[in-house]
Amino acid sequence: MSFVPIILLLMTQAATPPGEQPVAPYPHHNANAGATPFADARMWQAFHESAGVGRIVDDLVATNIADPRISDIFKGQDMVRLRRTLKEQFCYLLNGGCDYSGRAMAAAHADMGIQDADMAALVENLQAAMRREHVSFAAQNRLLAKLAPMRRTIVKQRDLDRRRPGG
Amino acid sequence: MFKSALLLSTAIVAAFPAMAHERRDGGKLLLTGGVSSVDGAAGGGLASWALIAGDETEDGRGGSAHATYVALPDFDLTSAGVAAGFSNRVEISYAYQRFDTRKAGAALGLGRGFTFGQHVIGAKLRLAGDAVWDQDRLMPQVAVGVQYHIAEKAPVLRAVGARESESADFYIAATKILLAQGMVVNGTVRFTNANQFGLLGFGGDRHRGRSAQFEGSAGKLLAANLLAGVEYRTKPDNLGFAQEDDSYDLFVAWAFHRHASLTAAYVDLGDIATVKRQRGLFLSLQGSL
Ligand code: HEM
Numbered sequence: 001m002s003f004v005p006i007i008l009l010l011m012t013q014a015a016t017p018p019g020e021q022p023v024a025p026y027p028h029h030n031a032n033a034g035a036t037p038f039a040d041a042r043m044w045q046a047f048h049e050s051a052g053v054g055r056i057v058d059d060l061v062a063t064n065i066a067d068p069r070i071s072d073i074f075k076g077q078d079m080v081r082l083r084r085t086l087k088e089q090f091c092y093l094l095n096g097g098c099d100y101s102g103r104a105m106a107a108a109h110a111d112m113g114i115q116d117a118d119m120a121a122l123v124e125n126l127q128a129a130m131r132r133e134h135v136s137f138a139a140q141n142r143l144l145a146k147l148a149p150m151r152r153t154i155v156k157q158r159d160l161d162r163r164r165p166g167g
Numbered sequence: 168m169f170k171s172a173l174l175l176s177t178a179i180v181a182a183f184p185a186m187a188h189e190r191r192d193g194g195k196l197l198l199t200g201g202v203s204s205v206d207g208a209a210g211g212g213l214a215s216w217a218l219i220a221g222d223e224t225e226d227g228r229g230g231s232a233h234a235t236y237v238a239l240p241d242f243d244l245t246s247a248g249v250a251a252g253f254s255n256r257v258e259i260s261y262a263y264q265r266f267d268t269r270k271a272g273a274a275l276g277l278g279r280g281f282t283f284g285q286h287v288i289g290a291k292l293r294l295a296g297d298a299v300w301d302q303d304r305l306m307p308q309v310a311v312g313v314q315y316h317i318a319e320k321a322p323v324l325r326a327v328g329a330r331e332s333e334s335a336d337f338y339i340a341a342t343k344i345l346l347a348q349g350m351v352v353n354g355t356v357r358f359t360n361a362n363q364f365g366l367l368g369f370g371g372d373r374h375r376g377r378s379a380q381f382e383g384s385a386g387k388l389l390a391a392n393l394l395a396g397v398e399y400r401t402k403p404d405n406l407g408f409a410q411e412d413d414s415y416d417l418f419v420a421w422a423f424h425r426h427a428s429l430t431a432a433y434v435d436l437g438d439i440a441t442v443k444r445q446r447g448l449f450l451s452l453q454g455s456l
Pocket of ligand 1: 070073074077078081082085086089101102103104108109114118120122147148150151154
């Protein structure tokens with residue numbers, strides 16, 4: 001057995017993008033995005049491509065951290081990384097030709113105690129951001145339909161602490 | 168004693184895993200608690216749906232209150248009621264309906280302005296599925312419910328041929344939001360022997376027992392707070408003196424505020440007690456928490 005592949009893997013991950021905090025290594029895969037991309041190019045256009053997705057994600061993150069219903073959950077987290085990975089995830093799902101380099105939804109949201117009401121708050125903030133970007137209502141709903149099932153791996157996600165006493 | 172209490176509380180916590188988390192009211196997405204049906208249960212205007220009333224999620228309690236007015240050519244139907252939702256799982260509801268025969272009452276030999284009325288006490292349990300979040304599955308949200316009706320004016324009801332003035336409806340409802348299509352669909356099978364929703368009593372000289380009736384609804388989301396659609400509700404035809412028709416409506420439900428919505432509909436209840444073509448305007452105001 002050789003340690004070289006593992007060391008190589010760790011080295012590629014050690015390159016933390018500027019402005020971000022390092023995270024524990026994890027396997028990179030587009031499947032981490034939690035859904036499969038749309039087949040056609042229409043959704044990417046409906047979201048005004050990378051400029052539009054960039055504005056929507058910046059708006060969403062800014063709204064979330066100012067939203068008293070959920071702001072606490074974002075305190076002390078890496079918002080630079082969140083903006084980058086969210087843009088990648090949306091771009092990947094909207095068939096904008098990106099790869100998603102972030103963590104799986106279960107791993108990214110474990111132990112946060114996220115509840116249904118938090119998920120609904122985030123969806124409302126996303127709807128508002130998409131409206132402000134003038135994304136058509138039909139296109140908004142198609143993206144939301146892809147994101148909605150992620151509730152199962154986000155809300156009350158506690159896989160990682162199942163072995164902890166009293167967890 | 169202590170042991171059984173402990174066992175019981177463990178069982179309750181296991182049945183509601185949400186209890187391990189912070190309890191918290193509110194937080195449901197707009198319109199996903201439905202609006203109040205005439206029977207008091209969360210649904211459309213005429214149909215009871217599988218959605219649970221109130222703004223609560225699995226972590227809290229919620230409730231709603233409604234007032235509904237249906238203006239028909241020869242009658243008025245008013246309904247007012249309240250519903251409570253627990254953990255987006257259980258719904259308890261109460262509605263009082265009043266059916267004013269106005270001038271037609273005299274023609275029917277009841278006297279001008281004669282009013283029928285009934286109390287409807289409902290309970291609903293969500294069994295499976297999630298209408299909102301399970302967008303990768305066809306499985307709808309499924310609920311079963313019971314609505315116990317207590318109609319007033321029992322002697323008059325008996326005189327027109329009704330067998331009873333109290334009876335229970337049992338129903339199973341399936342509701343699905345097809346978000347990618349912007350659609351909401353519902354199908355309900357109701358086992359009932361109610362005449363005109365129960366206002367004319369239960370069972371009759373033609374049929375006594377319950378029969379399976381169908382309620383179908385389909386709506387299109389025009390905006391996050393605006394749903395337009397159609398509903399169809401079949402009804403039994405138990406009474407010999409007058410034929411009872413199916414009913415339908417075309418509705419718009421508008422959540423003009425996070426905690427308030429207005430439903431307006433064109434409703435066709437068909438012939439009622441021999442009086443032809445009762446079509447009119449349905450208006451319902453609802454508040455929810
Ligand atoms: C469909 C809904 C959601 C999607 C698509 C989503 C997506 C993401 C993504 C892509 C990341 C970054 C993963 C990484 O760092 O590798 C992330 C992290 C995070 N999300 Fe979500 N999320 C969703 C719902 C929520 C909700 C409801 C909350 C709480 C209200 C939330 C709070 C967070 C926080 C605090 C982080 C930062 C985690 C960290 O830096 O360790 N997310 N999310």
